[in-house]
Amino acid sequence: xxxxxxxxxxxxxxxxxxxxxxxxxxxxxxxxxxxxxxxxxxxxxxxxxxxxxxxxxxxxxxxxxxxxxxxxxxxxxxxxxxxxxxxxxxxxxxxxxxxxxxxxxxxxxxxxxxxxxxxxxxxxxxxxxxxxxxxxxxxxxxxxxxxxxxxxxxxxxxxxxxxxxxxxxxxxxxxxxxxxxxxxxxxxxxxxxxxxxxxxxxxxxxxxxxxxxxxxxxxxxxxxxxxxxxxxxxxxxxxxxxxxxxxxxxxxxxxxxxxxxxxxxxxxxxxxxxxxxxxxxxxxxxxxxxxxxxxxxxxxxxxxxxxxxxxxxxxxxxxxxxxxxxxxxxxxxxxxxxxxxxxx
Ligand code: MRU
Numbered sequence: 001x002x003x004x005x006x007x008x009x010x011x012x013x014x015x016x017x018x019x020x021x022x023x024x025x026x027x028x029x030x031x032x033x034x035x036x037x038x039x040x041x042x043x044x045x046x047x048x049x050x051x052x053x054x055x056x057x058x059x060x061x062x063x064x065x066x067x068x069x070x071x072x073x074x075x076x077x078x079x080x081x082x083x084x085x086x087x088x089x090x091x092x093x094x095x096x097x098x099x100x101x102x103x104x105x106x107x108x109x110x111x112x113x114x115x116x117x118x119x120x121x122x123x124x125x126x127x128x129x130x131x132x133x134x135x136x137x138x139x140x141x142x143x144x145x146x147x148x149x150x151x152x153x154x155x156x157x158x159x160x161x162x163x164x165x166x167x168x169x170x171x172x173x174x175x176x177x178x179x180x181x182x183x184x185x186x187x188x189x190x191x192x193x194x195x196x197x198x199x200x201x202x203x204x205x206x207x208x209x210x211x212x213x214x215x216x217x218x219x220x221x222x223x224x225x226x227x228x229x230x231x232x233x234x235x236x237x238x239x240x241x242x243x244x245x246x247x248x249x250x251x252x253x254x255x256x257x258x259x260x261x262x263x264x265x266x267x268x269x270x271x272x273x274x275x276x277x278x279x280x281x282x283x284x285x286x287x288x289x290x291x292x293x294x295x296x297x298x299x300x301x302x303x304x305x306x307x308x309x310x311x312x313x314x315x316x317x318x319x320x321x322x323x324x325x326x327x328x329x330x331x332x333x334x335x336x337x338x339x340x341x342x343x344x
Pocket of ligand 1: 052053163177254256
């Protein structure tokens with residue numbers, strides 16, 4: 001199977017976090033080095049690296065690179081190191097508000113050094129290095145397990161619909177919602193995938209279709225407003241999506257449009273599965289109403305992808321990046337520890 005190119009990695013010799021610039025896919029496969037905290041912030045904000053688990057790993061590695069460079073140029077005491085670490089973490093956590101993995105990964109990094117009795121700041125930099133590599137390794141391991149558990153639901157000749165990109169590119173390997181599909185495909189199970197194009201940023205068309213086609217999976221691209229048609233035709237046996245945050249009651253934030261897909265799945269009696277690493281389950285958020293939804297630049301709707309504006313100048317635009325699917329529409333969560341069935 002031909003997996004997509006690596007999402008991101010550390011180039012420690014050059015003190016850089018290297019990311020695959022996803023804003024250029026599928027046309028161009030280009031890696032860019034990020035050496036400052038501001039570059040990491042911008043890359044996350046501008047969706048050059050995106051997908052909840054991938055931005056968590058990118059933030060952790062970005063913090064490591066920043067603190068390594070900070071120690072080299074400022075030679076701080078342990079106290080000064082911890083103050084800068086706190087400042088940098090708060091700054092990066094503001095790059096995208098909805099995905100909870102970002103804050104989770106930053107907390108892991110902070111806790112890794114705060115519980116140490118280090119003699120100097122250089123020792124703390126080493127600890128940050130191993131912590132961010134562990135977060136990446138854990139992400140890959142988690143996704144493999146989600147793949148294994150989810151693949152048990154996939155029967156030969158099934159049609160699966162997915163929304164946005166919760167694949168290898170949204171993580172550091174395999175993906176969450178696409179992991180069961182890869183797992184089944186590797187074992188020779190024949191299946192069909194319908195990928196919603198996912199307006200307005202087209203993660204489904206540009207990324208999901210790209211990586212599934214590359215892996216040799218039978219994928220058909222549809223516009224978001226065609227999901228009801230493929231379901232009514234009887235072509236969809238299950239929906240698999242990823243998530244950015246799961247509230248304590250099971251309400252789930254994911255890419256805008258996911259809620260609509262869940263309503264359709266209910267209407268057509270199709271199981272709706274959310275693939276959720278435990279790092280996206282946020283017990284501190286009681287219900288979906290408490291999840292902060294990121295709103296993005298209106299130009300993503302009016303101008304992006306077009307050679308000329310496709311809406312009257314100055315028209316009011318509402319561009320929420322995510323929506324919340326109520327837990328009651330979710331058949332089950334597929335996690336690295338197994339399935340979680342209702343009631344949540
Ligand atoms: O805005 P994006 O592209 O970061 O949105 C991504 C999604 O909504 C994914 O479904 C989610 O992050 C899960 S990725 C495994």
